[in-house]
């Protein structure tokens with residue numbers, strides 16, 4: 001093929017937005033192709049084994065799914081403009097924010113797409129329809145959009161989005177927008193003038209859903225113009241430009257966001273870690289199912305029930321392993337930082353089993369030392 005990489009995905013796809021922004025920042029020789037029904041049938045299902053996007057295809061005929069695996073694969077091949085800060089505290093923050101964007105901001109993103117569907121129905125269904133059948137008529141696209149979007153709209157209860165939690169989900173999101181807006185008043189990206197893996201985690205939800213679907217787009221444009229400008233920067237980057245802040249500095253403006261993450265997301269993730277360990281005790285050597293039942297969770301001042309996502313551990317353990325590897329002054333700096341954002345106890349909680357991904361699945365690789 002003429003290009004070095006192809007990404008199969010869609011404009012309205014959360015995780016495609018993450019990889020797209022990354023490919024552009026790295027200035028790679030690539031192109032994006034829509035994951036049409038035909039692409040699902042002839043490429044994604046046979047190569048990946050599951051109907052999921054985005055998928056990276058290399059010129060050598062390798063296929064990689066999961067944005068984190070894709071970025072891990074590309075970073076060493078294209079080391080210029082590393083998106084992973086070398087500073088120990090900045091790296092910890094970048095990994096935590098990737099976890100937050102990938103696994104927690106999905107709550108407001110899916111809420112603002114599907115709970116308000118009546119106000120943006122045509123737009124959303126057409127997006128889904130256009131992806132499956134780009135050459136179909138508008139009517140055909142809407143009809144197919146109805147069908148292919150159902151699996152996503154049905155996810156709301158599993159994500160903990162209910163009448164009881166919606167007011168808090170909105171309040172927490174609006175507060176997050178305000179906090180991030182203040183941050184981007186002063187900085188181009190989360191940790192300086194270069195985007196990090198944390199920025200790529202955030203752009204998934206903050207572009208595809210929250211800056212593009214008509215209802216949340218209007219909210220972001222009006223309430224958080226600096227966040228909207230960051231979305232545009234992420235999508236039109238100056239390849240390989242910028243630097244992380246000197247001296248491992250983490251701007252004060254990010255602390256309130258991390259505090260919310262530590263308070264709301266970390267208990268959810270730590271419970272998934274415990275449930276995964278219990279499952280593996282009971283099923284030695286097995287592949288953990290994607291979902292392990294439901295558990296209670298908190299967002300802002302509301303509580304509800306949501307699914308226990310075994311995958312969340314795999315994302316979290318990247319930050320955990322990094323933190324646990326730190327020694328001496330680096331460890332002290334990270335400890336002090338975590339104490340300031342209310343995350344010290346969580347990151348100090350032992351992880352009895354670590355997980356490894358295997359073609360769309362998870363499996364145990366080693367016990368914690």
Ligand SMILES: N[C@@H](CCC(=O)N[C@@H](CS)C(=O)NCC(=O)O)C(=O)O
Nearest residue numbers: 013014015051052053054066067068
């Ligand atoms: N963690 C994965 C998630 C990918 C993902 O969930 N993609 C969505 C579209 S944005 C999808 O295809 N979902 C179908 C499914 O989960 O069955 C990644 O980073 O790539």
